[in-house]
Amino acid sequence: MSEQTAHRKVALVTGANKGIGRGAAEQLAALGMTVLVGARDPQRGAQAAAELRAAGGDVHAVTLDVTDPATVREAARQIEERFGRLDVLVNNAGISGSGQVSPEDAHDQVPSTVDLDMVRAVLETNVLGVISVTNAMLPLLRRSPAPRIVNVSSHAASLALNSDLDGPLAALLPSAAYTPSKSALTALTVQYAKELRKDGILVNAAAPGFVDTDSNNHTGFLTIAQGAAVLVRLATLGADGPTG
Template identity: 45%
Template structure:
């Protein structure tokens, strides 16, 4: 388990109980970050958090369903997510919190019937880079493997 300090990084990951989210959680935990495992199903969220902890990381489940207004307080449309990214980035910038979105690429997951050509670890790499940005890093952006992506 990693020691907590005043500068401990915490990553909140949606859909972190499988696929790209799970691979991202594993990668960021290996970097010493505390991981909040966002999952619609509380049992699956706890199982994913247990797996990260079993590997020596610090993870905690958070029940979060972006399609349920009571859970996430917004509709999951891409336009809304873009707007929320910018809004949160502006609101949290003074606290030293960076908020960015990522495009993982065409990853082999359930959502595309496993037709993607990238592994979940490759899709998670973009998040790993964003999560390890310094306090002076970009915020309010949309990023892919090659860098910034137009909205």
């Protein structure tokens, strides 16, 4: 790490080669952070990082599959070797389990007929993957003077909204995979916040809203920049900011 970049905050965004993750990486880089684009596919990660560098950001690619502990450990090793610490972790990587469909068309997630292998795959990425990455990066985050963890959840995670059968989520089909995975992630966020608050690590979850991305076949009405903005706000909270 050069003297020129030694003062920069270092941020890792998982699943950042496209969508909301890439939007968050772009905005964090615009704030002057060194941003690491985590991506399962090395080529896609490298391409995204190159494009963000061309726009003026200090951005680098890191091969990272949240369901593969070996790549998680290697990513942590590379970050330690190159930067010595991590200031921001954005756990953005996630899957819907239904491919590119609108939530109201996710018939394969109806609880009474859902494929258990799908449920396992979604939980493996959206919940266990967050635990894997967070725990691997915690030693690096503890070296930061102002560490922040942001988990990307969803309005679908809300038990209150889902329990309102005439409310804003009423049109969505029941979901046994994606929706419970995000509810679990929100609960997990609170548990990490409880454990880590004594260390000054602020841990929060954000629901970016219905953003126009591949995961909903581009049916969302918010832009990627709008969805990413809430993640960036939580990633840059002051010492008196909320946690949990």
